[in-house]
Amino acid sequence: MSETTVQSPAAGGDQGVETPFRRFCRDYAESRIATGALVVLVAIVLLAVFAPFVAPTDPYDLAQVSILDSKLKPGSESMDGTVYWLGTDGAGRDLLSAIIYGLRISLGVGVMSGVVALCIGTAVGLPAAYFGGRIDSFIMRVVDIQLSIPAILIALILLAILGKGVDKIIIALVIAQWAYYARTVRGSALVERNKEYIEAAKCLALGNNRIVFRHLFPNCLPPLIVVGTIQTAHAISLEATLSFLGVGLPISEPSLGLLIANGFDFMLSGFYWISFFPGVALLVTIVAINLVGDHLRDVLNPRLKR
């Protein structure tokens, strides 16, 4: 390669030193759909975090809920003049508020289980790849067997044994998902392990801990971030499904899945909105996360770099 081809005029368009983060932002912003999805996602997260301040009413404050207002159509007004933009559910709760509170629970469970599963998966996958040998093949055999069983089945069985509850569904989701993270981490760590910088770190006689966590781990992060986003979407969807089936969260923790389940009974009599709007909220959340994750995969994938 000669110097001339490297310094083609097109490449020199940007002035100043470009940090990796800035380049990442610019690459990301190239897709308008993904940027839009990110904006939507941030808005959803903000809504969920600040639910008590954003929601028009507190749907679980009995003083604010009147059974007389039950099953009102979207846009109708209550006796005291509040407008129910998305209607009310069977108990007379404002659906919009219930959805915002439901998002809080759904996102919380999804993110929580994702983070724990990521930690466990990393803790198992990194050493497996770095040390290799029997530990590696044993761990990967377990991972393979688990991955051949659909996550919903694992979660279902665990919940059958454990019972309902926020902590229990998080445990179930973590156990159902850690293997995805373990496989991802191991996959990228196996590639990174053979690169020169790890060789160099070993030559410097750095400790295994230091090599694994300070050198190997950061370089395995990109694929983990991608899998993390997409698995979080899965977790949210899975939690909603389990709650819908009545084996997930208890009634006291009304996630989007439970809201939809509550509306199911009314749907056949024509009160469609009670199930419809929570479903739309769930859908928008999942699609936004998936779009962001999909695009992250393209941006972070070095093979696609031009």
Added chain:
Amino acid sequence: MSDETPTLQVENLETHFFTKDGVAHAVDGVSFSVGRGEIMGLVGESGSGKSVTGFSILGLVDPPGKVVGGRVMFQGKDLLTLDEESLRHLRGNRIAMIFQDPMMTLNPVLRIDTQMIETLRAHDNKITDAEAFARSRDALGQVGIPAPEERLKSYPHQFSGGMRQRVAIAIALLNKPDLIIADEPTTALDVTIQGQILYEAQKLCRETGTALIWITHDLAVVAGLADKISVMYAGRVVEQGGLGDVLDNPGHPYTQGLLGSVPGHNTRGKRLYQIPGMTPSLLKLPAGCAFKDRCPHADAACDTRPDITQPIPGRALRCVHPQLDAGATAP
């Protein structure tokens, strides 16, 4: 030109690639002709447009590439104006093609007999099973594959690279084509196998009158095989002529450079010649002569695009400063 109409006559062929960064003129006004039983070597570096030329003749240029101009006269018909169905009937039938990498050209999940018989069926739907089988077997035998009857039942991965290329050649020969376009068919093979295949290709053309275009970057291959030679650079033919003439008395500085870069007996002990610089990107060709940035003889005259000239009979050159020996002058 020769008295009889050539099998293939390409005139001013232009194929452009419409990429995001601009239009690449991969084939830029290429003309040549090949007659019955004649072998033409189409020589050039990778990226010079020689393979695209081959694909353009067959109408196999994939988007974003497109043939945008010129004529490809084959047996009196302009292939560029033919509809897809007529063109399909010519492909693999009257005009066959052989590809560079024998590991990739055969479909890995289909048996050899399937891949041969379908070629026969595509052009003759009345052929009987027995006849198709017999012709396939004979074709395999013709290219020197032992026990052809049993080998027909094999899958491609059960053959070595050289054997696979023979199978690909056998498929090309099945319908006794009038023209074969061979796109670097021996580049991926061992030298000994290369020699055998070259010998057989030459024999075939002499015996059956098949015209052959042999695309390669390797002058040594052409030297032992072709009747005439066309040298391509950056999508344009820069020199064309009889094999011996061009090799003995190259007129274009690029051809001279190519010949100078081939290690031979007469250069022992001397430093091999290198053409300075790199093949230019097709998107950023210099104005005028595409070779001027690397040419030792370039001057201001090279800033206008040179036309094809015929400084001596039977030789075409695209250069304002032809370097021919022995008092040959530009007209």
Added chain:
Amino acid sequence: MTVFIIRRLLQSIAVVLVMSFIVFVGVNVVGDPVEMMVSDEADQAERDKVIKSMGLDKPWYVQYGRFVAGAVEGDLGKSFVYGESALKIIVQRIPATLELAVAALLMAVLIGIPLGVYAGLRPDTPLSKTIMAGSILGFSLPTFWVGLMFIMVFAVMLGWLPSTGRGETVNLLGIDVSFLTLDGLSHLFLPALNLALFKISLVIRLARAGTREAALQDYIKFARAKGLSNARIVLVHLMKNIMIPVVTVLGLEFGGLIAFSVVTESVFAWPGMGKLIIQSIQTLDRPIIVAYLMIIVLIFVVINLVVDVLYSILDPRVRLSDVKS
């Protein structure tokens, strides 16, 4: 080939044994079977009687041995709710679930492959972009919610298709099936499509990726240079190559279909195993849960076996390497 199948068979039996142990531990050690058998007011003597009658005073390996021995004879205990053999109740429900899963699989292949191949061959047309956007949506949509929307639109609003049950069934070789009657078909359509949605998206992606990769291969260009018709190139040369990943993934995903039928069956009140297991979890009917798990393990093992064999038939390279080893 036979050696290959026998080896895979032995592996399968090992997996079944391991899984049966996990199920046994999960149900009998992590959970407390006695807790559900006796009422809260029962005294210690009564509890002891139950423990003894269930053999829970024996060491765990004796218990496990009995469990396996019972399982081999088809005895996985009696359902608390139905008072009948749990295995029998599950087995009765299998045909309905299998019918649903097979119908969904067929839909996934028949809809997914043509759409995916088209999107792969013509990646830039508006139709292809619509197909791909649809497949992203298909991945994101939660199955149960789509099911609800199907019911809302096609059953409640339009009234075109029924939303619950199997409809009229016909007895075919001793098994009740829905797909042979018009009424049964109309009942089958919505749940099958609902269950298939995710797999359709998956097949579209696989077929598209496979097509785009295969279309760049020299053997496709060579096939064109041979003068083959486009139909033959796509249907034979391309299809045979993309079928390898599609069949493998679909085969493995068949288990997923059976697992996810839990959701679809609950939404559409389809009387299969999935609906039963949800009811049993809610009523804590342990023998049914155990029986369901063992049946699912068996189904998964059989599926994996079938996929491996199919794979070796489709891909000659695998076949050869296995003969050698």
